[in-house]
Amino acid sequence: MQVTETKAEGLKREIEIVVPASDLEARLQTRLFEAKDRVQLKGFRPGKVPVSHLRKMYGKSLMAEIVNQILTETPNSIIADRKERAAMRPEIAMTEDEKEADKVLSGESDFKFTLSYETLPDFDLKDTSGIKIERPIVEVSDAEVDEQVERIAENARTYEEKDGAAEKGDKVTIDFVGKIDGEAFEGGTAEAADLVIGSGRFIPGFEDQLVGAKAGEEKTVDVSFPDDYGAEHLAGKAASFDVTVKAVQAPADTAIDDEMAKKLGLESLDKLKEIVRDQIQSQYGMATRQKVKRQLLDALDKEYDFALPEKLVEAEFTNIWNQVQRELTENNKTFEDEDTTEEKARTDYRKLAERRVRLGLVLSEIGEKAGVEVGEDEMQRALFEQMRRYPGQEQEILKMFQENPEAIQSIRAPLYEEKVVDHLLGQVEVTDKTVTKEELMAEDEAEAEATDEA
Template identity: 65%
Template sequence: MQVTETLAEGLKREIKVVVPAKDMEQRMNERLAEVKDKVRINGFRPGKVPVAHVKKMYGKSIMAELVNEIIRDKPSAILSERGEKSATQPEIVMTEDEKEAEKILSAQADLEFTLSYEIIPAIELKSVDGIKVTREVVDVSDEEINEQIEKIAESARTFETKKGKAAEGDRVTMDYLGKVDGEAFDGGKDEDAELVIGSNRFIPGFEDQLVGVKAGDEKVITVTFPADYPAANLAGKEATFDITVKEVASPAKTEINDELATKLGVESVEKLKEIVRGQIESQYGNVTRQKVKRQILDQLDALYKFESPSKLVDAEFENI
């Protein structure tokens, strides 16, 4: 087997590997000798099949196995012998011509392939004594904790029926029927549907037109489906909704107490505040850790200068 370096430019390496046809044939004959006594062929007693006949029947398939084994195992062996580490999976190129491949499998031509890769550059470790970082500490205030609890409490918020007109934040209970070009469409009908104005759960413009309605009102709302709406038959089209308002309810005032804590599955308001404080501190901790990491990386970047394998950079770019 001949291993020849054909390119050594910066981090790039290219190796040409040639396995002579006679070596491939010898390996094939050795493999044939191993399987000769195991094959079962009609007309021959076990272990009495002539090698020439076994070669005729199985020679090419065994040769194909040998080629695959060499392509699979030799690159890592070559790198190990050269004392190199490839930054990414080495690229292997061999003939794609059917006639040439046929000659290789028939042991009439040498097996040739090229191995292309980029090595990981040698990096000399330097002292980190000069690296300094600042870890910020955040004091979580009671106001911030209460504000976060109020946001969480929205999931357990109760509503009280009101007689007046619906305003931002109110919940409207209604029946509706959606139409496009005067025809009702699938999924455009519901009864006793509840919608909080300002939640942005419905099509843009729908909730805005509910402001001012009251129980018993009937109204036609006109909206346009977004161009990128998932249902292709509705995307970009104008639609009307026949609305019958059944109830308007305003949100009850949220009080941070044991009752609220119980609704949220916690035994007391103090325990709830403790949990929320921990969550906020954890969020700040993630941010400050990232800032510390950036400080370290910036200083390491100034400390180390070396060529980066282009394929490794490209792979990282694609991941990002």
């Protein structure tokens, strides 16, 4: 096999490989002799089929298998021999001329093909001990816990049948048929729907018109869908609903005490408050983690500047751009609505793609040098979590991950990244700073405009 480098420009490489016809013939002869003892053909005793006859019948198909094996095995071995690391799977180019291809399969010609790929860049890791991180911490107040417990009590509230007209806070059970220009529209009909008046669940103005209604009463409710309503064919349209009130119920008194907690399956109100506090703290903890991680990545981004594999950047940009396009379509918006242009957005998101690729390579190198690994048990937990998201489709999801290495990598990569971040946080200087909930969330909103993590 002859291997010749034909291009070495920056990170780009092009390698020409020539497998002589004599080498192909030797491999074919081996295959034919292996098949000789296995093939059973009419008119020949087992193991007595002439090799020449086998070649005539199966030569081209066996040679095609040999060529495919070469294409599968050779690229990685050549790149490894060159002590390089390909950024993405190498591209393979070979003749598209049918006559030339037939000569290869017939053993009359050398097999030539070309590998094109980009190498991962070489760079020196920088000292991270001088990085300083400020970790925002929110202390959960008793008032915030009590407020959340009150919400839980409200959601667990029971209702009792009442005589008389419905008031704000009452629950009504209704049948309704929505119409636009006298015609019923899709999604505008329901039976035995429960609605708490004042909850804001229905179209603005709908619930207010049910105040004073009694069980058994029929009403016509006139409303207009908001201009920004999610269903585009209904947005801004005037509609009327024929409503039949089936029942009216008043909220029962709900005391926030141990008995309420027991109805929720807990032993006491104190236990409920403990769980609520942990949940709130966990939510703040996730926001804090994002702030800390962002500071760390910003610090790393300032330290590194090296050439990036163009195809990696392009692949990352495509992922980002497709997501942006989906969000614009789902929200029925344009770039102009976001105070930008498509050209400027492309420029900004390409810079984001470059940042993500650069930081991804840096974190990968740091993790490799530090011996960071994702354990099999961690992968199993992450896979199980993915399966839980699709009830009834668990086996299909499991099969997809088992058969698709790229899908498995999509689970492993974020786990690996978080473990590398944890490793780095153990090396840098981290100082805690107590902030208010409003300060923490205000930072979130400001930074959400540019999602710039690796």
